[in-house]
Amino acid sequence: MRHIMAFAIALLLATPAFAAKTFVYCSEASPSTFNPQLATDGPTFNASSRPVYNRLVDFERGGTKVVPSLAEKWEVSKDGKQVTFHLRKNVQWHTTATYKPTRAFNADDVVFTFERMLKPTHPFHKVSGGTYEYFTSMDMQNLLTAIEKVDDHTVRFKLQKPTAPFLANMAMDFASIVSAEYGDAMMKAKTPEKLDIEPVGTGPFVWKSYRKDSEIRYDANPTYFEGKAPIEKLIFAITKDPNVRVQKLKRGECQLVAEPPQADAKALKSDPKMTVMEQEGLNVGYLAFNVEKKPYTNADVRRAIGMALNRQAYIDAIYLGNAVVAKNPIPPSMWSYNDKVVDHAYDTAKAKELLAKAGFPNGFEATLWYIPVSRPYNPNGKKMGEMIQADLAKIGVKVNLLTYDWAAYLQKARDGQHEMLLMGWTGDNGDPDNFLGTLLSCAAAKNGSNFARWCNPTFDKYVDDAASSSDQNRRTQLYQQAQVVFKTESPWVTIAHAKVFRALDKRVSGYKMSPFGTDNFYGVDYK
Amino acid sequence: MLSYLLKRLAEVIPTLIGITIVSFGLIRMIPGDPVLLMIGERGASPEVIAELRASYGLDKPLLAQYGLFVGNALQGDLGTSIISSRPVSEEFGERFSATMELGVTALILAILIGLPLGVIAGVKRNSIFDYSLMTTSLIGYSMPIFWWGLILILVFSVQLGWTPVSGRIGVAYDIPVWTGYYLLDVWRSEEAWPAFRSALAHLILPAVALGTIPLAVIARMTRSSMLEVLGEDYMRTARAKGLSRARIIFVHGLRNALVPVITVIGLMAGTIVTGAVLTETIFSWPGIGRWLVESVLSRDYPVIQSGILVIATMVIAVNFVVDLAYVWANPRLRGGK
Numbered sequence: 091m092r093h094i095m096a097f098a099i100a101l102l103l104a105t106p107a108f109a110a111k112t113f114v115y116c117s118e119a120s121p122s123t124f125n126p127q128l129a130t131d132g133p134t135f136n137a138s139s140r141p142v143y144n145r146l147v148d149f150e151r152g153g154t155k156v157v158p159s160l161a162e163k164w165e166v167s168k169d170g171k172q173v174t175f176h177l178r179k180n181v182q183w184h185t186t187a188t189y190k191p192t193r194a195f196n197a198d199d200v201v202f203t204f205e206r207m208l209k210p211t212h213p214f215h216k217v218s219g220g221t222y223e224y225f226t227s228m229d230m231q232n233l234l235t236a237i238e239k240v241d242d243h244t245v246r247f248k249l250q251k252p253t254a255p256f257l258a259n260m261a262m263d264f265a266s267i268v269s270a271e272y273g274d275a276m277m278k279a280k281t282p283e284k285l286d287i288e289p290v291g292t293g294p295f296v297w298k299s300y301r302k303d304s305e306i307r308y309d310a311n312p313t314y315f316e317g318k319a320p321i322e323k324l325i326f327a328i329t330k331d332p333n334v335r336v337q338k339l340k341r342g343e344c345q346l347v348a349e350p351p352q353a354d355a356k357a358l359k360s361d362p363k364m365t366v367m368e369q370e371g372l373n374v375g376y377l378a379f380n381v382e383k384k385p386y387t388n389a390d391v392r393r394a395i396g397m398a399l400n401r402q403a404y405i406d407a408i409y410l411g412n413a414v415v416a417k418n419p420i421p422p423s424m425w426s427y428n429d430k431v432v433d434h435a436y437d438t439a440k441a442k443e444l445l446a447k448a449g450f451p452n453g454f455e456a457t458l459w460y461i462p463v464s465r466p467y468n469p470n471g472k473k474m475g476e477m478i479q480a481d482l483a484k485i486g487v488k489v490n491l492l493t494y495d496w497a498a499y500l501q502k503a504r505d506g507q508h509e510m511l512l513m514g515w516t517g518d519n520g521d522p523d524n525f526l527g528t529l530l531s532c533a534a535a536k537n538g539s540n541f542a543r544w545c546n547p548t549f550d551k552y553v554d555d556a557a558s559s560s561d562q563n564r565r566t567q568l569y570q571q572a573q574v575v576f577k578t579e580s581p582w583v584t585i586a587h588a589k590v591f592r593a594l595d596k597r598v599s600g601y602k603m604s605p606f607g608t609d610n611f612y613g614v615d616y617k
Numbered sequence: 618m619l620s621y622l623l624k625r626l627a628e629v630i631p632t633l634i635g636i637t638i639v640s641f642g643l644i645r646m647i648p649g650d651p652v653l654l655m656i657g658e659r660g661a662s663p664e665v666i667a668e669l670r671a672s673y674g675l676d677k678p679l680l681a682q683y684g685l686f687v688g689n690a691l692q693g694d695l696g697t698s699i700i701s702s703r704p705v706s707e708e709f710g711e712r713f714s715a716t717m718e719l720g721v722t723a724l725i726l727a728i729l730i731g732l733p734l735g736v737i738a739g740v741k742r743n744s745i746f747d748y749s750l751m752t753t754s755l756i757g758y759s760m761p762i763f764w765w766g767l768i769l770i771l772v773f774s775v776q777l778g779w780t781p782v783s784g785r786i787g788v789a790y791d792i793p794v795w796t797g798y799y800l801l802d803v804w805r806s807e808e809a810w811p812a813f814r815s816a817l818a819h820l821i822l823p824a825v826a827l828g829t830i831p832l833a834v835i836a837r838m839t840r841s842s843m844l845e846v847l848g849e850d851y852m853r854t855a856r857a858k859g860l861s862r863a864r865i866i867f868v869h870g871l872r873n874a875l876v877p878v879i880t881v882i883g884l885m886a887g888t889i890v891t892g893a894v895l896t897e898t899i900f901s902w903p904g905i906g907r908w909l910v911e912s913v914l915s916r917d918y919p920v921i922q923s924g925i926l927v928i929a930t931m932v933i934a935v936n937f938v939v940d941l942a943y944v945w946a947n948p949r950l951r952g953g954k
Contacts, residue, residue, distance in 0.1 A: 328903070331901065334767075500649060
């Protein structure tokens, strides 16, 4: 019986040879759409903006520096309120099974792209739900006053106020340029939503097909303006279970996996057929105090708790050593990182002393919320909560742990129902404002992303001034001062900057990890 | 028979109404909404949040939202997914065929193996075979699917290399969309045979993982039902008449023993749907189970309420057919209940 079964199964074994050079990526989730303007999630960006589209400017591969892309060069007016982009010529739009472009990329496409998101009267504004979360949450609708076509290859953006991070914003996924001609054609055919489902871009790969929750297929773009990609066929095999992704990699069913479990990273490193790449992520995991609630209104209490936490132990146990202790809210790889800031060293005795000084010689009872989901900045919230509980018990603070499911957690945290909570952040555009402004400004306290609900006028002034200046040196200085204020006031205990991982087949070459955690397969080759 | 049918149908309507209320209400009782989830750690001003909520119709009073949901559902409109902005019916269809292919295969597997095993165990009660089958089936029944699925992958895919790890078909086969059932669709592709083998090889492990619990239940149920029937007076009479052993067991025994087994198989349709959630996750099977769980996590209200409604309707329909089936298996039921 066993032999028969073995024979029958062996019969089924058929791994066909691929004719063209094919690269299979085991991705972690389905894209929610193929138009990055409509999305906020990494899997959508990996499947749309990175392979199919380009932006006016881009982040250099593997870094955060802004480099030319569809715009060859740009200039900022003296008052900082106008940015003019000079567009690359002869960039071809993709030809797909159902669409053939008649013209090359030009200024109309740029205007079309941004006006769709900006203007509620635009014919495409309401298509596919008509919500542009990323655009809106970056406050672009208030920042942009007009987008003007100067000529076919020049576009001018007018801004409400000088905003230094604007250029970095233009490199973000939501700013991917879509085809106005394709949009018009789909509108005429009464299928405008196809613009968002069957993407036509200028990028290195041409979208071919999508089977929901299963696979996405692309072919290399033969006319790509930076040259045809070395791999001819790109396939995303959507594999949601991280353990299964690793098994598929081992079996050769895919060549690269997203987010392998940290526990597997070590075993994969010792596998001669695999490479594990790691990079310092653009992230921070932290504990935020609700500074509106007693006793966290007292900075001494906040500092004391910071000193009582043995953060290196968390990094060893929870991140398995794949992180560094954070002392600033921004990661060390980001410009303006202030290395001179002195961290609160782990010192239980001193923490106790400080707590006594603040009027709590016998400690107090506290509630700590831990995140219910695994995130690169904190792979195991529960374990971290338990370790914090043990550490704080040593200074007399009795911690009760609490969590909710992610949606409820976010809602309750926004409403400020917490005392202390674990949270974190992964950067969008490599600009320090994206951490210091987005997470710690007074505006953020109102918008709900400042979970400490901390509003410090000195800090706010530094960050505001820096955002409206275009002088990099001055900005650096201001951000460094802001980091000093942050540490003194300690609205957070900064815990860790985690590394991000990719596991890949040894035969893959040319892959560069992005500090943003997205995957880009242009320039990747496979023997 | 007709009055029986009508009576059963009349019972279905309040059940369906109850389901719409539960599926609509439960998800909204959990705190957190889709807009906040999309914004995530980022945050947005209260005005922006209000605007986004309004664009999904979440600003309307609950009763109005419910009325809209039921009214549209009656006209066959299941709403639009908040996450993908696509009609729920479109999202549902493609995934449904994947789940059906997996579920039906698992159920067939469970019946084809479970039924004969149960009959043999019942006939040869207290034998070694009986004991070992009962023990194995208890293990099979108690096995957590996610663990069992991973073990199957580790043994058959990773260690032995017999089957692929996950997915529905090898990525090399770009098969045309036709019925949505890969075992059928492959015949329209260029490399029909290799594609069919690949689709079948991908189907085996998840079908085994999903079919294990129903198999165990069916085997145990068949055994105990057989034991009961074999002790009946009419079986002794049949033996006394000098009928062949095979005829006694299969015609007189099994047919009567089948009534409770069919009920169980009907109930297994529900089990398969819940089991599919886990199986689909482990084997990256692009079906509705996993999709619904994700929709709950992302608070995609239209998908959850319509998805549950459709599935519940189907489970009710299956059980309705099952009821008819045991009226067929046991004519005595036709008169009364």
